[in-house]
Amino acid sequence: MFTELARLDLRLRRRSMIGYAVGMAVYTFVVVALYPTFKDDAGLNEFTQGNSTMAALFGASGDLTSSAGWLNANLYANFVPLLVLLAAVGYGAACLAGQDEDGTLGVIATLPLTRRRIVAQKFGALCLTGMPVAVLTAVFVALGRGFELTVDLGHLTGITIGVLLLGIGFGALAMLIGALTGSRGLALGISSAVAAASYLISSLAPVVDWIRPARYASLFYYAVGDGQLENGLRLSSAVILLVVALALFTATVLAFDRLDVH
Template sequence: MRTEIAGMDLLLRRRSLLWYAFGMGLYALVVIALYPTFKDDSGLDDFASSSETMAALFGVSGSLTSPVGWLNANIYGNFLPLVVLLVTVGYGGACLAGQNEEGTLGLLATEPLSRRTIVAQKFGAMTLLAIPVCVVTALCVVIGREFELSVDYWALTGTTVGVILLGVVFGALAMAIGAATGSRGAAVGITSAVAATAYLLNSLAPVVNWLHPFRFLSPFFYATGDNQLEDGMPLGWLAILVAIAAVLLVATVAAFERLDIN
């Protein structure tokens, strides 16, 4: 399979990706290094229990002073998914709609490649873009054992894969909207709104009773919202994320086939 398009896109984004990974890794190390200072602070747990709704908005659930609670509250429940979505949604909006607006997609379309192949390569590049930030963060968490912060390796691996797939899902949504509208702004804007809504749905469902049944509509639930970092990642949840991404990939191909390329 030819991979020139994916390789070029990855090459063009290598520096920004390295900085994202470096920045997230540095942040994770700071969070981990601070854990011994706060692990015996009962005031944090008192705050979480007395302000459940406010805590939930930041992805906090359960004890803040346990290793899993600390990581969820500071990394996996909020900041890491945000950084991954910045990478994938940004690329998803730019790789088709953005290039079409710039007039460079037309040059690509003159190559002896089907539109389906173009989409497949860009989808592959987006998937690879989601990996480094998550892997670097997971490696930093492994280092956390030196700071009295330890989690199950399999649970950590499953959660890492879940966050990667979360990024792929929303990146694929941006690609699909971009291919359908030809507008990078629409792709990024609509996807960001959907992601924000999905995040709030997943975060508030545990503390707002009428929202609880709707948590299954949020991809965040399947990636990090079901206490995966402590209980492990159900394979069914990963399968659901893969299925959503696959459906969006098919939708992108269908929309791109009809896009009037500049």
């Protein structure tokens, strides 16, 4: 029973995972195919310069006619993290608290598995929930070379890893809140609110001076908000994202040991 729970959970969520991935792939193809039409449009940069704060709210900043700027504004600063978070946070809130509420977690707890092994398998499944979206998006972006998009493949790989770690971090937060409270609604609501605040801080930091110092408290900043497409994912940023995810996983193990499973 080393991986059975993880495989079962992933099988139950396969439709949503496939749906998110296919939808994101179609959208990515449209974004990539439209780039030659807009790459010489100076009006895009005039918009961001004249409405910098409003543009930043939607992840649009810098040179939108460059390959990296175009992809950031239309994919990696907003939609790709959003879908990865929908998959990861949704699963994180459901895998413990949700199953406790519907009575299936009690059955799982009777299996010849320690509670720590149960959490470990579910964390393993969590690590895979956002992968189809992130990887398929990266594949279609890489094919963008046929549409005049020139993105360093190493940097593309880095931001893909950053997005995945971002999803794992917030998914692990949802797992922890679920293990502490036994409430799927609280797990989903609190982790989503924290993710939204993290997004706003990272997005507005380049244009709002008093928010800028807070960017170091935002997981979005370490994953997608620090010029990852232009400069690559910093090793220090990847380590921070990984350490946060593992710390939340460890806390979830301890909390689940104390959860009164129904």
